Amino acid sequence: MVQExxxxxxxxxxxxxxxxxxxxxxxVSDIGLHNAEAGLAYETVASAxxxxxxxxxxxxxxxxxxxxxxxxxxxxxRSRRSRKRLHVALVYNADTGIIPDTPEDRGSTADLRHMxxxxxxxxxxxxxxxxxxxxxxxxxxxxxxxxxxxxDVVFNQYDDVVHGALYEMRFAAMVRMMGFPLTGxxxxxxxxxxxxxxxxxxxxxxxxxxxxxxxxxxxxxxVDRYEWKFPLIVQPSQEHAGTGLDRDSIVHSKKALRRQVxxxxxxxxxxxxVQCFLPGREFNVxxxxxxRPRVMPLAEVNYEELPAEIPPIMSYAAKWIETSVExxxxxxICPADVEPDLARQISDIAIRxxxxxxxxxxxxxDIRLDEADIPRVLEVNCNASLEEGVALARSAERAGIRxxxxxQMIIDAALEGPPYDVSVPMVL
Numbered sequence: 001m002v003q004e005x006x007x008x009x010x011x012x013x014x015x016x017x018x019x020x021x022x023x024x025x026x027x028v029s030d031i032g033l034h035n036a037e038a039g040l041a042y043e044t045v046a047s048a049x050x051x052x053x054x055x056x057x058x059x060x061x062x063x064x065x066x067x068x069x070x071x072x073x074x075x076x077x078r079s080r081r082s083r084k085r086l087h088v089a090l091v092y093n094a095d096t097g098i099i100p101d102t103p104e105d106r107g108s109t110a111d112l113r114h115m116x117x118x119x120x121x122x123x124x125x126x127x128x129x130x131x132x133x134x135x136x137x138x139x140x141x142x143x144x145x146x147x148x149x150x151x152d153v154v155f156n157q158y159d160d161v162v163h164g165a166l167y168e169m170r171f172a173a174m175v176r177m178m179g180f181p182l183t184g185x186x187x188x189x190x191x192x193x194x195x196x197x198x199x200x201x202x203x204x205x206x207x208x209x210x211x212x213x214x215x216x217x218x219x220x221x222x223v224d225r226y227e228w229k230f231p232l233i234v235q236p237s238q239e240h241a242g243t244g245l246d247r248d249s250i251v252h253s254k255k256a257l258r259r260q261v262x263x264x265x266x267x268x269x270x271x272x273x274v275q276c277f278l279p280g281r282e283f284n285v286x287x288x289x290x291x292r293p294r295v296m297p298l299a300e301v302n303y304e305e306l307p308a309e310i311p312p313i314m315s316y317a318a319k320w321i322e323t324s325v326e327x328x329x330x331x332x333i334c335p336a337d338v339e340p341d342l343a344r345q346i347s348d349i350a351i352r353x354x355x356x357x358x359x360x361x362x363x364x365x366d367i368r369l370d371e372a373d374i375p376r377v378l379e380v381n382c383n384a385s386l387e388e389g390v391a392l393a394r395s396a397e398r399a400g401i402r403x404x405x406x407x408q409m410i411i412d413a414a415l416e417g418p419p420y421d422v423s424v425p426m427v428l
Contacts, residue, residue, distance in 0.1 A: 086411070087129045089151035089180075091171075092116050093158050094134030115387045116157060122388070122404050123155070135171070146178065153181045153414050155407075156383065166194055166238060168383075179425025183414040184361045185382035186421065192357045193382040196237050196273050199357055206356045208349060209376040211275040211368075218271045220262045223254060229276060233313065234260040237273040240381065242316035244268055250277050250311040278376060280369025282314070283336060285350035286384070286395045288362045288406065290413035293354065295347045296395045300336035305329040314366075335398060346375045353377045361413040364392060386410075 092112060120130045131149055135142045135158060146154070158171045169191035175182045185193070192199040197216040204210050215226055216237055230252045236244035244264060251257045257274070264272040282303075286296030303312035306329045318326035338346070350365040357380050364384040367375045385391045388403045396406045417423075 085127050085129065086152040087131070087149070088123055088153055088155050088411070089131050089133050089146060089149055090116060090120055090123065090155045091133045091135060091158055091175075093167075094136040112159075118388050119155070119157070119386065119407065122407060126404050126408055139174075143174070143178070146175075146180070151180060153183065153411055155183045155411070155414075157386070159383075166191070168194065176421075176423070177426050179423055181414045181417065183410050185357075185359045185363065186418055189358045189360065189380075189382045193359075193380060194238050194240060196235075196379060197271070199380060200273075200275075203353055203356055203377055203380075206352070208353050208356060209374055211278055211370075211376050211378070213274065213276040215274045216271050217261050217274055218265075220258050220265070223258050223261060228254065228257065228274075231277040232257060232274055233277040234264060234272055234274050236264050236268040237271045239268065239270075242314055242319040245313055245315040246317065247310055247315070249313060249315065276370075277311075277313075278368040278370045280371065280373060282312075282366070282368045282378075283338075283346055283375075284332075285346060285365045285367060286362075286392045287350065287354050287359070287365065288392070288396065288401075288409055288413075290361065290416040291419075293351065295351055296392070297335040297398065298338055298343055298346060299332050299334040299395065300338070302331045302333050303329075305331070334395065342373070342375075349375050349377060353380050356380075357382070358418065360418045361410050362386075362392060 116132060120132050123130045131151065133142070133146065133149070154175050156172060156175070158168060169187040172182055172185070172190050173187035176186065184190075192202065197214070200210045200214045204214070211233075213226070213228060213232065215222075217223065232251050233245075234249055234251060234257065244267075248256075248260060248263070251260050261272045261274070264270070282301040284299045284301065286299075287293050288296065301314060306312055307325065310326060310329075314330070315326055317324040318330045321327050336343075346367055350367060353365050354363055359380060359382045362384060364381040366378040366381065368378055370376055386393060386407070389397075393403050393406055397403070401409070
């Protein structure tokens with residue numbers, strides 16, 4: 001689908017800090033990168049939001065595999081030396097939400113429970129004692145049981161199922177206030193992941209490029225406050241996992257913008273986030289680890305097979321609805337075929353965004369190129385999906401990190417704990 005170039009508008013986020021990339025670049029020499037043609041080694045595997053097929057990637061040279069294996073063998077030995085049998089409380093949201101599940105929806109409660117069972121099995125295979133602990137409506141009973149269990153670590157798989165609930169950050173704060181180590185990002189980072197405009201403001205202020213025309217609209221009349229440059233993308237400002245993104249989310253006129261902002265306000269009961277729709281390539285960057293996070297290789301979302309009338313975006317249907325055209329015609333190229341300089345630039349921006357929102361343990365940063373091929377951060381997805389064989393887990397496998405090892409790395413990061421995190425347990 002041919003798009004008009006996205007042009008900066010009269011917005012406080014006009015250029016998203018693109019000019020600051022070089023000045024604010026972090027040292028990514030320990031990340032390493034590679035391009036299949038150049039044959040340069042890198043510590044990576046692709047992370048992807050999409051949960052479907054993976055497009056075939058060019059075969060890697062034996063020398064690359066050898067270099068990967070040496071690094072992974074060293075990491076495995078370190079992990080084995082530090083590993084001990086732990087009591088792990090595996091927590092998930094048992095609430096079914098308001099909207100009934102459908103068989104074709106891969107984001108259903110049934111799929112979640114299947115993933116939790118698989119994770120518990122794998123954690124037990126590592127020698128850990130695992131207690132699966134669902135949380136629905138009785139918070140007091142959950143707290144009492146967690147206190148009685150007294151686990152060594154809480155493996156956080158709590159995910160909101162009600163639009164705008166924003167309980168993910170509250171859950172993380174509660175567990176830490178009880179004094180238990182928690183996998184993944186702390187409450188502040190999880191909150192920023194959901195308050196998309198606030199996160200964009202933080203990234204912009206840190207000199208990290210974001211899409212132009214990034215605005216938060218709390219009523220339809222706010223459309224007239226700004227001078228827009230189309231096309232724009234409109235979505236709920238406090239959702240994740242593609243919720244609220246569909247075929248009508250890309251707008252090309254003020255009339256369509258008003259209609260879509262009104263749709264978000266009515267159906268999701270939250271402000272609408274509006275940004276310039278970027279016409280370039282889209283990448284997912286997985287990051288795993290604690291004090292020394294590892295950047296996974298780039299994954300590219302491939303929209304080339306989509307019909308012209310369907311916008312090339314990672315909508316809810318593209319992520320989760322198996323019977324949809326979006327799901328069937330959207331694929332992920334993993335690892336992506338990217339020039340070394342561009343790969344370094346994308347990875348640098350991703351790790352800076354990861355650190356800016358105080359993400360920890362594991363995350364996925366979604367990035368898209370603008371009309372000038374400048375990478376801009378769409379969002380930082382703290383606590384990305386850990387389903388075995390797909391997304392982040394699939395990326396880890398490309399680097400020789402098996403699924404059990406990935407889960408152990410996440411636990412190790414939790415026990416290591418975020419910097420400056422003060423634990424002051426509160427008695428119930």
